[in-house]
Amino acid sequence: MxxxxxxxxxxxxxxxxxxxxxxxxxxxxxxxxxxxxxxxxxxxxxxxxxxxxxxxxxHPKVIAAVKAQLDAFTHTAFQIVPYEPYIALCEKLNKLAPFKGEAKSILFSTGAEAVENAMKIARAHTGRTNVIAFSGSFHGRTLFTSALTGKVAPYKKKFGPMPAGVWHVPFPVPQDNVTVADSLRAIEYLFRADVDPANVAAIIIEPVQGEGGFHPAPVELLQALRKICDDHGIVLVADEVQTGFARTGKLFGIENSGVEPDLITIAKSLAGGFPLSGVVGKAAIMDAPDPGGLGGTYAGSPIACAAALAVLDVIEEExxxxxxxxxxxxxxxxxxxxxxxxxxxxxxxxxxxxxxxxxxxxxxxxxxxxxxxxxxxxxxxxxxxxxxxxxxxxxxxxxxxxxxxxxxxxxxxxxxxxxxxxxxxxxx
Structure with a gap:
C-alpha cells in the first residue's frame, strides 16, 4: 500500500x-x-x-523571521503580556489601509474570526443589528459567518436555523443575467419590505467573490453601496480574506475600485501560511467596542505576526x-x-x-x-x-x-x- x-x-x-x-x-x-x-x-x-x-x-525571509521569533518566545496572549510584533504589524497595516484618516487594526487567527469581529465592531459603532450580504458570497463556517455566506450546501445544510438579522441580495453576474441594477433594486425592495435601513449595521461584500466563482464586484455597485452606507449611517465592510495582499494586483482588492470601505477583514496570505487574520478600520469605528469585548487566546500570535511583517516586506521588495x-x-x-x-x-x-x-x-x-x-x-x-x-x-x-x-x-x-x-x- x-x-x-x-x-x-x-x-x-x-x-x-x-x-x-x-x-x-x-x-x-x-x-x-x-x-x-x-x-x-x-x-x-x-x-x-x-x-x-x-x-x-x-519563503526564506518569512522562515527566517519565524525562526527568530521562535528563539524569543512563542506565546504570552496579547491580552495578558503584549509584545512588539503585534503593535508593529498593526502600525504597518494602518499605514497601508486604503482609506483617508486615522486607522486602527486588531488581529485574530482565522478569516471567520475576522468577519465575526467586524460585525461586532459595526454593531457596537451603530447600535444596530442587521447585516446585508450577497448571494454567492463566502464569509466563513462559524454559525454567524455561515449565515452571512450566500450558499446553502454545504455551509448551512443540517445546521438548523441561522442567526437572525442577516439579509441577502443578488450579486451581479453577467452569465447569470443579474445586473448591478438588479442588485440595487433588491436592496431598495429590502428596505421597503423587510428591514428599515436605520436598523442596518453593515453591508459586507467581497471585492471579488471567492468561493462564489471569482466574480469581481462591479465598480458601479461598490460606488452605489458607498452612497447607500453614507446616506443611512451603515458601515461598509470589504471582506478581503481571499482578495488581499497582492492577489488582485493591488494590496487590497477594493483599491481596484477607488471606493473607500469603513472596515476591511484580512487573513489568508497575510502571514504566508501561518494562522493570522485581522480587521483594519477607521479609528472612530474600531474604538466602539468596550475593553475586553474583542480578542482571543491565540489572536495575533507572535510567530504569525513576525511572519506577516516579513510577508509585507517581500510584497514590497519583490x-x-x-x-x-x-x-x-x-x-x-x-x-x-x-x-x-x-x-x-x-x-x-x-x-x-x-x-x-x-x-x-x-x-x-x-x-x-x-x-x-x-x-x-x-x-x-x-x-x-x-x-x-x-x-x-x-x-x-x-x-x-x-x-x-x-x-x-x-x-x-x-x-x-x-x-x-x-x-x-x-x-x-
Whole structure:
C-alpha cells in the first residue's frame, strides 16, 4: 500500500467526514510553487492553500523571521503580556489601509474570526443589528459567518436555523443575467419590505467573490453601496480574506475600485501560511467596542505576526503587485488561446483582476450553461498531470488559479501546460 493510501485510510477512520479534502494526496514537503507528496510525486501548486501562499511555500525571509521569533518566545496572549510584533504589524497595516484618516487594526487567527469581529465592531459603532450580504458570497463556517455566506450546501445544510438579522441580495453576474441594477433594486425592495435601513449595521461584500466563482464586484455597485452606507449611517465592510495582499494586483482588492470601505477583514496570505487574520478600520469605528469585548487566546500570535511583517516586506521588495498584474495578463492570454481549441472541454468567461483569475467550464461552446461534472473531470485530470487545481462557484463549474505570485516563469509555463492537457483529457 502506498503512503498516500495508508494515510487516507487512517484519515477516514480518525477524522469526521464534515471536513472535506479535495484530493487523497498527503504533503511531505513544499518549496515556493511546488510540493511533493508522501509517495515522492511532485506537483505544481495552483491552489496556494486556498490563496494563502501569495509569497509561496516557505519563503526564506518569512522562515527566517519565524525562526527568530521562535528563539524569543512563542506565546504570552496579547491580552495578558503584549509584545512588539503585534503593535508593529498593526502600525504597518494602518499605514497601508486604503482609506483617508486615522486607522486602527486588531488581529485574530482565522478569516471567520475576522468577519465575526467586524460585525461586532459595526454593531457596537451603530447600535444596530442587521447585516446585508450577497448571494454567492463566502464569509466563513462559524454559525454567524455561515449565515452571512450566500450558499446553502454545504455551509448551512443540517445546521438548523441561522442567526437572525442577516439579509441577502443578488450579486451581479453577467452569465447569470443579474445586473448591478438588479442588485440595487433588491436592496431598495429590502428596505421597503423587510428591514428599515436605520436598523442596518453593515453591508459586507467581497471585492471579488471567492468561493462564489471569482466574480469581481462591479465598480458601479461598490460606488452605489458607498452612497447607500453614507446616506443611512451603515458601515461598509470589504471582506478581503481571499482578495488581499497582492492577489488582485493591488494590496487590497477594493483599491481596484477607488471606493473607500469603513472596515476591511484580512487573513489568508497575510502571514504566508501561518494562522493570522485581522480587521483594519477607521479609528472612530474600531474604538466602539468596550475593553475586553474583542480578542482571543491565540489572536495575533507572535510567530504569525513576525511572519506577516516579513510577508509585507517581500510584497514590497519583490514588487509582487506588478508581478501579480503581469502573471494575470499572461494567464488570461493563455486561457484565451486554449479556449479557441476544439478538443478541450467548452470553456469561457475568463476573468479576474491581477492574478485572481478564473474561467467557467460549460456544456457547449459559446454558451453559458454550467457543467459541474466536466469541471470535476478537469480537476482530477490536472491532479493526474501533477497539478493541484481548485474549482469553485455557485454552479460548481469555475476553475480558479491561485498559484504563488513568486512562481517562476518556467514553472508557470509548465503548470499551464498541465492545465491545457487536463482540459483536453476531461473532454475525452
Amino acid at each position: 502506498s503512503e498516500n493510501a495508508s494515510l487516507q485510510s487512517r484519515r477516514v477512520a480518525a477524522i469526521p467526514r464534515g471536513v472535506a479534502t479535495a484530493y487523497p494526496v498527503f504533503a511531505e514537503r513544499a518549496e515556493n510553487s511546488e510540493l511533493w507528496d508522501r509517495d515522492g510525486r511532485r506537483f505544481i501548486d495552483f491552489a496556494g492553500g486556498i490563496a494563502v501562499l501569495n509569497t509561496g511555500h516557505r 514588487r509582487l503587485l506588478d508581478r501579480s498584474n503581469a502573471l494575470g495578463e499572461r494567464i488570461k492570454g493563455e486561457l484565451g488561446r486554449i479556449s479557441q481549441r476544439n478538443d478541450t472541454v467548452p470553456m469561457g468567461f475568463v476573468r479576474g483582476p491581477g492574478a485572481m483569475v478564473a474561467f467557467d467550464v460549460l456544456k457547449g461552446r459559446g454558451g453559458s450553461e454550467p457543467d459541474a461534472d466536466a469541471t470535476k473531470r478537469v480537476t482530477q485530470a490536472a491532479l493526474a498531470e501533477g497539478l493541484v487545481l481548485l474549482s469553485c462557484g455557485v454552479h460548481a463549474n469555475t476553475i480558479r488559479i491561485l498559484m504563488p505570485l513568486t512562481i517562476s516563469d518556467e514553472i508557470l509555463a509548465e503548470g499551464m501546460g498541465k492545465l491545457e492537457r487536463a482540459l483536453v483529457a476531461a473532454n475525452g
